Amino acid sequence: MSSPYGPQHAPAGDVGAAIMMIDSRLRSVHDGRTGSDPEQQALVDQFTASLGPKGAEDLLDGACTLIFMFVKWLRMTHEQHDKDVIEYVVPSLVATMRMMPKSVPPEVIPTMAGLVIAAATDLSPNLWRKQYGYWTEEELTPLEATAFLLAEHINRITDDPDFATRMVTEALSSADEG
Template sequence: MVDARIKQIHESGTADEGAAESRELTRLFAASAGADGLQDLLDGTCTLIYMFMQWLHRTHAQGDKDVIEYVVPHLVATLRMMPRSVPPQTIPTMAALVIAAGTGLSPNGWRSQYGDWTPEEMQALEVTAFLIAEHINRIADDHGYAVRLVADALDQAETDTD
C-alpha cells in the first residue's frame, strides 16, 4: 500500500488525485481481510515503520546526527498540514510511535500498552508509514528505495530460513 501510494503521488504530482480511490481500495481490503487480517496489516505497518526508522537511525548516525531530531519534527509538521487525513489528536500518538521505533523499541509492543487502535489512528498510521518511506526515498534520491529495503529484508529472511 505504501509503495502504491508513493507511485501514485509521483505519477500524478499531487496527494489528492486518486486519494478517494486509494481510500476505497484500502477500505475494501480491510473489510475482506477480517479481524485477523486487519491485525496483520496493523502489525505489518508497525514493522515497516520500525524497519524504516532503524535504517534512518543507522544513516543519521553515520553523520553524527540524531534520528529523532531530524525525522520527528519534519513528520509532525507534515502530519499537522494534513488535517483531513490525519486528525490532530492522532499526531502525538504517531510521534511517540516513531520515537519508540527510532530508539529501538517495537512499535507493536509500545502501542499494545495503550489498547486497541482507533479508526482515526489507523489512517494516521498509514500516512506515517508513507511519510517515513518518502523521507527515506528523498535521502536516497530514489523513489523506490524504501520498498527495495523491505524487499531485500524479506529476501534475506527467506534465505536465512532455507
C-alpha cells in the first residue's frame, strides 16, 4: 500500500544547492579547518539570503532529498551484510549529534533521527517532517548537520572522501540526461 509520505509524492527541491553546501562542509573538515570558517560561513549566509522564501524551501527539500538518497544507499549497503540500517546508523548519528550541542540542540535530535528513520523505512523525510508543521529556525542547522554526518559516514565506509558527493552529482547528471 502506498503511503502519502512516500518519496514519489515529495518535491526533490534544490538537490544541487544542497549537495554544494554539504560538499563545502566536507571539504572544510578534510582540509583540516576546525570550527566555523568565517569566510565560508559568510558565503553560505550570502547564498542563503539570496534564495528568498521559495529558494529556501527548495533548499530544505533538497537537503531532505539528500538524506533520503544517503540513507537509501546506506540501507542497501547494510542489507547486503544482513544488517539493519536503523540499528547501525541511527545510534551513531544520535551519539555524534549529542556531541554537537552548539549546532544541534538536544531538543531537535529526535526530529533529526526521525528524518533518518523515515528515509530508512522508505518514507520521504520532508513529507514526514511537514506533517508536524513548518520547519523551525532551530532545526535548520541540525538538518544540514544530519545530511553532512550521513555523507561523512558514507565516505568513511567507502574510504573515499568524495564518494557521497560524487554519488549525488552522478545521479543528478543521469537525471538531466534522461
